[in-house]
Amino acid sequence: SRLPISCVFHICTHAYCNLSSVMVKNSAFLFIKPHAVTDKVKELVESNLKEKGVRIVKKGSLKSEVIDKKKLIDNHYYAIASKATILKPNQLNVPADKFKGQFGIEWQAALDSGKVFNAMDGCEYLGIDADQLDKLWGETKKAGKLIKFGGGFYCADITHEGKQAYIFNGFFMSMRAAYVEPGKSIFFYVVEWNPAKLSWADFRSNVCGPTDPSEAPADSLRGAVFAKWEELGLSAKPDTGNNAIHASASPFEGLAERMNWLNYSLDRDLFGAALTEAGVPPKTIREWAKDPQVDVGDGKMGSLYDALEDMDADDCLKKASDLWTLNRPRPTGKVSGVQYDFNNDYAKIVAGKTPCHKVWESPGVLAFLAEQPACPGHTIVVTKTVGFPTYLDMPVGKASELMGAQNKVTRVIKDAMGATAVNVLLDSGADAGQTVFHPHFHVIPRVAGDNVYKAPASGSKLGDDAAKEMLAKIDAALHPPPPLKQPKFQRVGKINPDSSGLNLKVKVTGDITEIEAKTGKVYEVQVGDDTGVVTMSITEAQKPIFAKDKVLELRNAGVKMVKSHIRLQVDKWGKVTESSDAVTVSTTKDVSAQEYELVNA
Secondary structure (H helix, E strand, C coil): CCCCHHHHHEEECCCCCCHHHCCCCEEEEEEECHHHCCHHHHHHHHHHHHHCCCEEEEEEEEEHHHHHHCCHHHHHCHHHHHHHHHCCHHHCCCCHHHHHHHHCCCHHHHHHHCCEEEHHHHHHHHCCCHHHHHHHHHHHHHCCCEEEEECCEEEEEEEECCEEEEEECCCHHHHHHHHHCCCCEEEEEEEEECCCCCCHHHHHHHHHCCCCHHHCCCCCHHHHHHHCCCCCCCCCCCCCCCCCEEECCCHHHHHHHHHHHCCCCCCCCHHHHHHHHCCCCHHHHHHHCCCCEEEEECCEEEEHHHHHCCCCHHHHHHHHHHHHHHHCCCCECCCCCCECCCCCHHHHHHCCCCCEEEEEECCCEEEEECCCCCCCCCEEEEECCCCCCCHHHCCHHHHHHHHHHHHHHHHHHHHHCCCCEEEEECCCCHHHCCCCCCCEEEEEEECCCCCCCCCCCCCCCCCHHHHHHHHHHHHHHHCCCCCCCCCCCCCHHHCCCCCCCEEEEEEECCCCEEEEECCEEEEEEEEEECCEEEEEEECCCCHHHCCCCCEEEEEEEEEEEECCEEEEECCCCCEEEECCCCCCCCCCCEHHHCECCCCCC
16 A cells, blocks of 8 residues: 655644643642631632632532541641651661761661651650640750751751650641641632633732732732631631641642542543643652652752642643653663663654654654755654664564554655665664664665765675674574573561571671570671561671671571571571662561460471
């Protein structure tokens, strides 16, 4: 079959589906904060939104018991709350040097002491409530016994009635209490509006009002509540902290908040569905909902939320897609060893970010005229599949699809340009001349005497010995030995008396001790990972590698029982090697401390 010649001159700006051609409505999550939840405030909010052209899609109440149980406010302020209520200290990336510099104790030693807590567990340990912790936190800060590790990441050395503890983000508990105290609630609204009539920036500044309600326009939500707070039934005048209203700062933040507070799924949410269609994976969207630091361009790191703030939905979709391209993991070609760049020239054409003169396309392949042609009709045929730097890195099925499409396009180009011959060129790797690392073919129509391209000159005749040597190498490549199985690593906390053949990555937590036994001297040392610690029995020859703080890989380790307690050992059938991996140790569970009783079946 032949393709119509007219397709050669079709201009495209998007290789396939263009989401921005359909306007996505702005949709935010808005709620009345606990201190301002009254019937009169609800009436004011709803009438004001209607007047400004903002439609209420859904509304309702969430009580403090639900907010507390599901940790909704904790996830809302995840960057801060994760260190205060969600994660345990051994799960945090604490700069050990800064910790020791401030508090004069090694980070691991502090963990081992059992006196390091997140804010929630710290309250329980010290026997205090949120307000008491907030007061102690302020006093500790004034005393200079507090350190900031990064944005929203603090630790303080707090002492109360003779009990001392290192506590992370203790200030968050009073913030949290405002939402989880019995009798409290929020009243929420899912709202949407036409971005052509109201921008997101105007929604925040004019409909909701700035963070400080005293500076808010009189007809904004925060401004109106500030002016009429007594009449509306509030117990105190609103301020920057208690400013009556929360509203999403961007379409993405609105999505994240609907997912958190209302348990929306991505496919149920219009913006969420559009975001996945734009190519951002659901897993990444869920990770971004926690406002991580990302590469925002020019090698600079910044808040994901800040990068998308105040954008209307369509612009936010495009920016989020660009950020995904910038931050997505770059796969390395299995054959070429080259890292794939998602911002390469052809990937941008495939994604619709760079215009092209489209010749032909199928669901998996795109052909377009070369920007700097060697001759009239010079065409580039590329796969739409991203992630493979060279043709040889592609799976066989995808490579065959590209090859078949190239054959079809080549026949059409030859006829359309009146060529008498064609060069089909494939460069696979830099040494072969490849400059754009995305699989592609050059289709170059030729006529006699055009001098566009000359084939390399033939070399000397191939001898039998040289041929045999080459064939031996090719045969070895065609029939490689089966790959070695990668070890599966277990966790210390799962070790039991019947465990054997264990592969573990552990950190040595203490010094080696010498134990007198009937068979002579034996040595013991404690090792562990983030699930627990265990005591190892080691030999004289193994002592040098089990130095304190070393990270080790144990292969084929086994359990022996000593006086009804677990001891781990690596005998002549196993192996111990040093590892460059980082291992965090939790001493919460000591596998060797458990006493076992032998039961006769």
